Amino acid sequence: MSDTATDRDHARLAPILAGVVTALVGFTSSFVVVLTGLRAVGASPAQAESGLVVLCLLQGVAMIALARRHRIPIALAWSTPGAAVLASTGPVDGGWPAAVGAFVVVGVLIVLTGLITALGDLVAAIPVPLARAMLAGVLLPLCLAPVTALADSPGFVAPVVLTWLVMHRVSRRWAVPASLGVALAIIAVDAGGRLQAGDVLPSLTLTTPSWTPAALVSIALPLYVVTMASQNVPGVAIMRAFDYRVPWRESMGVTGVATMLGAPFGGHAVNLAAITAALGAGPTAGPDRDRRWLSSITAGSLYLVLAGAAGLLTALVAAAPDGVVQAAAGLALLGTLASALGESLADPSEREAAAVTLLVAASGVTVAGIGAAFWALVAGLVVRAVVRERVSSSAA
Template sequence: MSFFRDVSLPAVTAGFVAVLVGFTSSVAIVFQAATALGATPEQISSWMWALGLGMGLCSALPSLVLKKPVMVAWSTPGAAVLATAAAAGGFTLAQATGAFIVCALLMTAAGATGWFERVMDRIPMPIASALLAGVLARFGLDAFLAARTALPLVLLMLGAYLVGRRLWPRYAVPGVLAAGTAFAAANGQLHLAGVAFTLTTPVAVMPDFTLAAMVSLALPLFVVTMASQNLPGVAAIRAAGYRMPISKLITLTGVATLLLAPFGAYALNLSAITAAICMGPEAHEDPDKRYTAAVSCGAIYVVIGLFGAAVTGVLTAFPRELVVAVAGLALLSSIGGGLAVAVKDETHREAALITFLVTLSGLTLAGIGSAFWGVVAGALALAVQRWRA
């Protein structure tokens, strides 16, 4: 099998870092959403089972087929929407499950009709690259802001990165992760006590379809997932230079969400941040072999799904500063590449910078994140420039 010939240590490390960053940065929000909907501990574990399997299979299988890095994640802003709406509206888990199914149907329709890909085709590459750079730059900033609370750890990891880039570029990120983990372990900052590996039993919830849940849960979940997750996800794919069947991938995430929704998979979507980790040169020097990083990431997601909260406990045992530092350093090349493409063409430079700054600002309006508003602002700026010319 070609995968075993193409796979390498940096690719596997990139897959692990993507999982580490994806889980630890937002798993608390998912837990909060499930708790707000009244989920029991067994049902929360079932959410991890459904989300892990959904993300893992939707990442690994298309990557193997296409030989390109396809990265699928859960909708982090979608979880925030669920947590907020559930607390305000008093929805039950059954009503939320019905909303998950409706959202999945809308996502499937968006992919099957091809309208979302047609919208993405109209976004110029400099704007898409600025969008991606704006999404990723916050992680770059957080990597150095972590020095406020863990200066020795961040300095050690930065030093390991610089030395690694100078002496063995392909293994720079594995070296950063190893150095950070060793430092954290030596200082008693890894909290692995009490983690028991037991298989998770999925728990199905019978959906209850109500108009209130459709309006307050399903529609906002669909909008924020498409605008705040899938839009920068496609931008990440195109900024990395890959051509993929976007409509089919969106349809795949919709169908996977539909099948797994009764077990807690509220919304699956294309990833941007973890995708950049697996699509960058740190994953593999050969772009045609970076799919192995996505496959590795998907395999780890499947293991997380099977063991649920136990593996989540292992991932969350890493210090927060270690996670944000390794994420920021691993994304430096992607941030630089995105900015380079964004400002290269003078005719798009100003609009691209506006897109970058609005996206980086973290602005949220009407429950929709800054990625969407960054594209809107950049498109308006570009339209005014062209009209004036």
């Protein structure tokens, strides 16, 4: 075969391969975080499995629909930072049904963000350093898990950490998926014959939502803020960097409705992809920009297939020795933590407020039934206002 024919074959297959990588990296690098977050706010193993299944199905279908309609490589994902917020929040008044009700409200807010310019402006008015500091504070305790787990269970956790470290020298993109693969292998060996055939079949579990003030403030508000600030807004910026214009109103409408539909089955949020967006929109998806949208069709289709693996993965996570899942989740979030820390502390004028925001979020305190993520934003905004007033007074 001539070099020209080989180049044509590569160009034709490039968007397909990019779509496969997008789905595999997106799924394997964070599904443990999703399961951990859902369990933390009260989901049973079956309800957490249902959440993972419905997220795969909805974002797969929505991604295919948006890509076919607009012929651009638009990528969707679940909110990994949002799942981290859930993991740090813990149970709230009203339990799992109240958490599901909060997910519904997040979907409504996302739809309204696309329809009402003022709401989008309000979200944009939240200082970026504070939003990133809140996320960093939420992630910090989770990212400490590999350290504590390695000390407590070195036999189980050391192979996971070493795989992550070695893969950073080989292929940074695959470091987290590889470490998760090793973690699952360790769990499978340890679980032995405890897994039953029925455990591996995916299923959906319907929960009737309820609404409590504590859940709305502790879950819905922080989940909405981090999803917008860490997923939707960066997702648009990444696509713009590759000269693609995201249909903002329609994307918010589709992902918001998908979030509302998925909430009763345990799905916490569907949104624009951020990190994996570059895989399908960039040069790795082929030289022909007009064919890169096929990467989203491929990724969306593969997510529908991956939904079938949710039962097995949930069963493995439920059977894990202490520390293994927590260590894998912490390693998966380490890159996000580093990015959030860098952005939150980059501006010297915002550092005091950002530091306070980070510390309050990391504290895990609950006041009046409301979790730390909300109070972190409040504290950061108060400190920011005082510091800016002090600077203004000094200047005068």
